[in-house]
Amino acid sequence: MRAISHRIVAGILGIVLSCTCGEAQNRCDSVAELSKVASELRGLPFNSAVNCVELPPAEFDAAFRARINPQIDLPKLQAEGRVYKLLGFVPSELDYSNCILESYFSETEAFFREDWNDFILRRGTAIHAPTAVHELVHALQNQHFHLKQAANVRAESSDALLAKFALIEGDATEIERRVGGGKALSDLSNGDANEDEVQPAACQLPEQLDQLLAFPYEAGERFVRTIWEAGGVSAVNRAFADFPTTTAEVLHPEWYLKGRAQDRFLLPNPKKTQPPLFSDRMGEFFIRTYLELFLPARQAVQVAEKWQDDQLALELLPENRYRVQWRTLWESEAAAKSFKGALLELLAGRFHFPALNNAAATCQVEAESVGVLHVSQAGSQVTIQITR
Ligand SMILES: [Zn+2]
Numbered sequence: 001m002r003a004i005s006h007r008i009v010a011g012i013l014g015i016v017l018s019c020t021c022g023e024a025q026n027r028c029d030s031v032a033e034l035s036k037v038a039s040e041l042r043g044l045p046f047n048s049a050v051n052c053v054e055l056p057p058a059e060f061d062a063a064f065r066a067r068i069n070p071q072i073d074l075p076k077l078q079a080e081g082r083v084y085k086l087l088g089f090v091p092s093e094l095d096y097s098n099c100i101l102e103s104y105f106s107e108t109e110a111f112f113r114e115d116w117n118d119f120i121l122r123r124g125t126a127i128h129a130p131t132a133v134h135e136l137v138h139a140l141q142n143q144h145f146h147l148k149q150a151a152n153v154r155a156e157s158s159d160a161l162l163a164k165f166a167l168i169e170g171d172a173t174e175i176e177r178r179v180g181g182g183k184a185l186s187d188l189s190n191g192d193a194n195e196d197e198v199q200p201a202a203c204q205l206p207e208q209l210d211q212l213l214a215f216p217y218e219a220g221e222r223f224v225r226t227i228w229e230a231g232g233v234s235a236v237n238r239a240f241a242d243f244p245t246t247t248a249e250v251l252h253p254e255w256y257l258k259g260r261a262q263d264r265f266l267l268p269n270p271k272k273t274q275p276p277l278f279s280d281r282m283g284e285f286f287i288r289t290y291l292e293l294f295l296p297a298r299q300a301v302q303v304a305e306k307w308q309d310d311q312l313a314l315e316l317l318p319e320n321r322y323r324v325q326w327r328t329l330w331e332s333e334a335a336a337k338s339f340k341g342a343l344l345e346l347l348a349g350r351f352h353f354p355a356l357n358n359a360a361a362t363c364q365v366e367a368e369s370v371g372v373l374h375v376s377q378a379g380s381q382v383t384i385q386i387t388r
Helices: 005-015 028-042 057-071 073-084 096-106 128-144 157-176 209-240 247-251 253-257 282-290 295-304 333-351
Strands: 049-056 110-113 118-122 278-280 307-317 322-332 363-369 371-378 381-387
Touching: 028 128, 028 157, 057 096, 057 110, 057 118, 073 096, 073 307, 110 128, 118 128, 128 157, 128 253, 157 209, 157 247, 157 282, 209 247, 209 253, 209 282, 247 253, 247 282, 278 295, 282 295, 282 307, 282 333, 295 333, 322 333, 322 363, 333 363, 333 371, 333 381
Parallel strands: 049 118
Antiparallel strands: 110 118, 278 307, 307 322, 322 381, 363 371, 371 381
């Protein structure tokens, strides 16, 4: 089973994890031993020992909420859900923000608290050695690279955040993998079933959201491994002072190594009008995941990897209607046309309207399912506008 709760919480908010569980015992004794393992594998010393604290469930939950709440930006989360629905990325009936938040709070069993250098365990649950090592790598990252300053969850685009978390989580996941399934180490679990198992989230996140949330772990691990192979552990350490800025750099570490970020074409800034309700840059990985909803994975990958830049803005209109405008920039006119064709196919499929002709520079559809849709291409730019 995929450790989705771990991914959700850690992927979006940083340095938190969950595990599966056994009977209470002093599992903190093992943390000193596992700290040595983490330090050796990661090639960094602990500047100070991590405090391990085991809390009863109610206190644990309170501490966890206190850790997470300041980072939750509910209006942003709601706007993001609105955008995903307008684009047909998630079903319109999904209670997006509540479902995401519920996932944070329902399945977490341990987390690392940067400000206090604390490793907090939920009493009555078990945590496996590789997972503990993963968290201890976050403690090392925090001591050496000051994680808290690294990512501003509120200010950065989702593309930039996914890229930053890919380095942070990819590094910890790569070390976790090297622990070797925990077989050589004493588990922090005694293996017993427990009565106090943390409840899984009641609402099921769609697969495409699961994929976005798993990105920092899966693509991040590949990214870190490539950087490590190319320049050793010092190259990984240096990356924490020069984070990848887009999911494109994480998906193509060779571009990151060549400093491709500087070569990318960028869209000009939008004309100064009223600031939108919400704005974002979605990036290559989102576009790939979006296209995969309706197209073969291979085609989605090939289209998305020609991405250069995008800007998305959400506006609130009278009568409680919303408009999303999404400008995208591609490597070439041909790449833009491929994206436009793939997008039209996807939108027709998701919103059940007849296929549109990709040869036309501008396409427009009005239907109850989608609202008013405009897709237009000018050179290497494609702009999508949906009002509903
Ligand atoms: Zn993590």
